[in-house]
Amino acid sequence: MPTVEAIPIELGRLLGAIFGVAIIAGLMGLAQMISARAADRRLVQTGYPPRTLLATRLAALGGVTVVVAAVNYGVLWLTISPEAPVLTFVFLVLAGLVYAFLGALVGALLPRLFEGSLVVVFLAMMDAFLSGDSPLAADIPEFVEYFPLYHPKELLQEAMFQGTYTTGDLGFVAGYLLVLLVLVTVVFGVTMRTSGGWSA
């Protein structure tokens, strides 16, 4: 039987960084939606358009994600010099945004912190493990490429080690973000509905 000695350290660090950004951003998205839910409903009743509220929540979430990505990038940069530093940072932010929106979606659908956090955490752990090209894993099913971190990880890995990126991966991530945004908007609209649907 073949043997393995250890995980390649640089790949391990990259996976750690992307997982760190994803899980923190995902939980921030979850907590943001849950903690603001009651206040947002009252604001909607006083006439605030739900879309405006959602936009402010997601903008705040985006800002936090950039900070989280910056911290993770800083830690990564201490041990690895990326071939394309700016691209690496941007792709780390993208990975965070995907999970921030995913967390927000879970928070809108399942507005309980305990249960929602279990969903986000286990999803992120499975996603990072399966999408990560880890030497631990083999026989990865093809549907893994539709997992949230698969393409961000491909982008990050390429930018980090080769200084390039593949447009197809970037398009996939942009599409993923768009779909999540639409879903969050719809679910948020439904949960904020008072009596007559969207106000204003």
Add this chain to the structure above:
Amino acid sequence: MNRTTTAFSIGIKEQARNYVLVALLVVLPVSFITLAFAVTQDVEMPVRTLVDGETATVMRGMPEVHGVIMTPITSALIAGLAGLFLMREAKDTDGRLAVAGYRAWQVIAARFGVLAAITLIVTGVSVGVMLVDFQPEYLWWFVAAMLVVSVTYGLIGMLVGAVFNRLAGMWLMLILPMLDIGLFQDPLFIQSEPDWWMKLFPGYWPVRVMVDTGLTTDVDTALSLVWATGYLLLVAVLAIGVYYRATQAS
């Protein structure tokens, strides 16, 4: 029915009515552990453990090693979060039970009973799922270590819940078991003598027992299980003290 039983059964009913939580307690370990076994490469890797009382490196299949680590991570994560959220709920409500005439030990017994029940379910499901793919050499030693690490993490969750708010507590209870069991005690990452500070983590003694009794044909870590139980008792005393203060203050 005495007061403790009443409070305990109400606590259990409260959790059982939460269908989403019940489903997650079952679905998450099933999907997570099964997936870990399904996709882990079928290769051998070196594992540092005790053999005949001496530290030695043996070669074992990576799926088995991965299973030995993923099972306690799953259980510790869920038990830790359950402890955290139970404590947060307790801080809000249990002071009122004291006003209604409950003695402190009655409320403590009921709450800790609920945590124990959740931990038992999570441990049972996790080990049950693991058994589909992997049979430890000494099942009951393995289960004992699983219970100790899960209850310890459940109680640590309660301690964290007494000190931190939900969000900060949640971060801590997610990061702690992942770093402890998934990194510092994982034979895949730590292949030499662990640093002294890694041995201070709650997973050190129980995972030693799990690696030994799961992957080798002799039980060399009975003393480690004693240390793990001592660690658990220490955390339990702390958790009871902190719980008493937290509910008194509210």
